[in-house]
Amino acid sequence: MSFLAAQNRLNASVMNKLKNCEVRIGAFTVPGIFMSATEVARLGVGVSDSQPAVQIFSSDAPADPDDMSIEIDGKPYIVGGHASGGTGFTTLSVELA
Amino acid sequence: MPTAFASVVSAIVSTLATEPPVCANIDRARTRAVSEERDQLVNVQWEGAVPEQGAILGAPIDWTVRIAIDCYASSTQDTGDIAVDPLIEAVYDRLAADVTLGGVAHDLGVPAIEIDYTSGGRKTGWARMTYLVQLRTNDLKLERT
Numbered sequence: 001m002s003f004l005a006a007q008n009r010l011n012a013s014v015m016n017k018l019k020n021c022e023v024r025i026g027a028f029t030v031p032g033i034f035m036s037a038t039e040v041a042r043l044g045v046g047v048s049d050s051q052p053a054v055q056i057f058s059s060d061a062p063a064d065p066d067d068m069s070i071e072i073d074g075k076p077y078i079v080g081g082h083a084s085g086g087t088g089f090t091t092l093s094v095e096l097a
Numbered sequence: 098m099p100t101a102f103a104s105v106v107s108a109i110v111s112t113l114a115t116e117p118p119v120c121a122n123i124d125r126a127r128t129r130a131v132s133e134e135r136d137q138l139v140n141v142q143w144e145g146a147v148p149e150q151g152a153i154l155g156a157p158i159d160w161t162v163r164i165a166i167d168c169y170a171s172s173t174q175d176t177g178d179i180a181v182d183p184l185i186e187a188v189y190d191r192l193a194a195d196v197t198l199g200g201v202a203h204d205l206g207v208p209a210i211e212i213d214y215t216s217g218g219r220k221t222g223w224a225r226m227t228y229l230v231q232l233r234t235n236d237l238k239l240e241r242t
Contacts (some may be wrong), residue, residue: 006146036218038133039217040130041215041217041221042215043146043169043213043214043215043221043223044131044167044169044223044225045127045128045129045131045140045167046130046131046132047130047131047169047171047215047221047223048127048131048132048133049133049171049215049217049218049219049221050217050218051135051217051218052218053219059152080216080222095173095216095217095219095220096218096219097173
């Protein structure tokens with residue numbers, strides 16, 4: 001099996017196990033792994049805020065998703081940034097809309 | 098008796114909290130992060146005082162007291178600078194109405210303002226208004242006289 005094939009098989013398994021939301025991007029609905037840990041930003045004495053993000057297959061991610069409006073389980077968000085792990089998953093950092 | 102410096106902070110907090118308060122959350126010398134549940138917060142603290150000493154021992158001492166007023170505002174709709182803008186204006190206008198803070202200081206002056214931003218689930222703006230407050234102490238004491 002090629003590395004790419006093995007990677008795709010592993011990613012499919014990960015998504016199958018860890019998927020916890022549906023992400024609507026434009027006309028498409030794709031599976032996602034949503035997380036929203038609280039972090040303290042270094043601003044003054046510090047500001048606590050959630051850092052919502054959703055992982056989707058890189059093949060499902062638009063070419064330039066920044067500032068795009070999406071829905072995660074029906075809740076609207078704006079994509080603030082994105083990062084690809086280089087192994088088939090893309091993380092979209094989102095903001096409440 | 099509180100020092101003149103603590104008295105200035107008390108006077109500012111009291112002025113900002115007078116109905117209608119400039120913000121629902123007004124703290125002094127806050128050291129903990131602003132919680133996610135609060136959309137706005139104002140923190141007042143003094144950060145230092147520099148004396149101008151007279152030549153005669155026992156003469157009144159004029160101080161320049163550095164007072165920092167931090168304004169925090171978060172929004173899901175507006176960028177951080179827009180979110181915090183009305184709070185900056187409200188604090189400025191409220192304090193400009195009486196630059197002696199009811200006689201506690203000689204002059205509040207006009208603040209230097211710096212600003213920074215962050216984004217998480219919401220967009221947050223933080224502005225620091227730094228006042229150089231002029232006041233005088235007497236009799237070799239730090240109390241307000």
